[in-house]
Amino acid sequence: MSAQDLDTGSLQSMAEVVEDIRNAATGDGKTTLGAVLRALEHASFVPVLLAPALIVVTPLSGIPFFSSFCGLVIALVAGQMFFGRSSLWIPRFLDQRTIPAKRLREATDSLRKPAHWIDKRTKARLQFLVSPPFDRITHFLCMVCGLVMPMLELVPFSSSILGAAVTMMALTLLLRDGLFALIGFGFIGLVIGLVVYLV
Numbered sequence: 001m002s003a004q005d006l007d008t009g010s011l012q013s014m015a016e017v018v019e020d021i022r023n024a025a026t027g028d029g030k031t032t033l034g035a036v037l038r039a040l041e042h043a044s045f046v047p048v049l050l051a052p053a054l055i056v057v058t059p060l061s062g063i064p065f066f067s068s069f070c071g072l073v074i075a076l077v078a079g080q081m082f083f084g085r086s087s088l089w090i091p092r093f094l095d096q097r098t099i100p101a102k103r104l105r106e107a108t109d110s111l112r113k114p115a116h117w118i119d120k121r122t123k124a125r126l127q128f129l130v131s132p133p134f135d136r137i138t139h140f141l142c143m144v145c146g147l148v149m150p151m152l153e154l155v156p157f158s159s160s161i162l163g164a165a166v167t168m169m170a171l172t173l174l175l176r177d178g179l180f181a182l183i184g185f186g187f188i189g190l191v192i193g194l195v196v197y198l199v
Contacts, residue, residue, distance in 0.1 A: 014115040014171060017047045021054065022108035025101040033073065034095030036104075037088075048088060049077045049142060050170040056149075056163030058107035060099065067159035069097045071149025074166055078142035118171065126178025138169045138181055141188065152191070155198060161191050 017040065024039035025031050033052070040047040052070035061067045073094055080088060128134055145162045152158040168184030171177070 012174075013119045014050070014174065015112065015119050017050050017174070018054065018108050018111045018115045020047070021051050022105055025099070025104035025108070027101050029101055030098040031101045031104060032095065033069065033097040033099060034090065036099070037073070037090060037095075045077060045081045045088060046170055046173045049074060049081065050167065050174060052077075053142075053163045053166035053170055054111060055099075055104070055107065057160050057167060058110060060103055060107050061160050061163065063099075065153065066097075066099075067163070068150035068153050069094055070163070071146045071159065073146070074149070075143050075146030078139050078146060078166075082136060082139035082143055119175075122171075122175040122177045122180075124176060126182070127176070129178030129181045130172055130176050135173065138172060138184075141184070142166050142169050145188065148191075152195070155195060158191050158194060161187050161194070165191070 020039045021036055024036045036051055036055075037048055040051055052073045055061075056067050056070045061070075073090060076090060076094070077088065129138070145166050149159050149162055152162070165184045165187035168180040168187065172179075172181040172184070
């Protein structure tokens with residue numbers, strides 16, 4: 001994916017992000033991770049960050065090494081947010097990673113009801129967590145979660161839990177509701193506890 005200027009955010013709900021991801025899964029063959037991200041290119045960095053995180057919390061995370069690829073995308077997007085880039089860049093080897101289109105549609109279909117449920121219950125809470133400089137903490141933690149995902153590929157459930165953490169933190173940035181950030185921090189703590197227990 002080439003560098004692309006993103007506006008400040010034409011998507012305003014989780015349900016809209018889920019629908020755009022689903023619309024990228026056309027036909028019965030395979031779609032690419034790049035095609036999914038390009039479906040969100042017209043929006044801000046946040047929906048692009050949310051997309052791979054949502055995919056990781058679905059059964060698609062069971063595809064070997066797919067969580068690692070999504071983790072790298074998360075790290076790249078969050079890192080570019082952290083450093084204040086105005087355009088997004090994703091390397092070709094991640095852009096061309098394929099996903100079965102039918103499985104992606106099924107995965108996003110399973111997210112529709114939760115997305116609408118969350119959208120209806122969001123409101124302005126803990127606003128300091130979505131304002132500078134605290135929003136940079138969220139960007140940094142999302143980047144770290146993405147970088148850690150490939151290292152924890154063999155630790156049961158860890159990638160999905162980290163994907164849930166990134167999802168919650170991205171929702172904080174998208175919906176301007178700081179409560180989701182706190183939930184995301186809790187998921188990160190859960191992964192740390194799981195790793196300590198297994199080690």
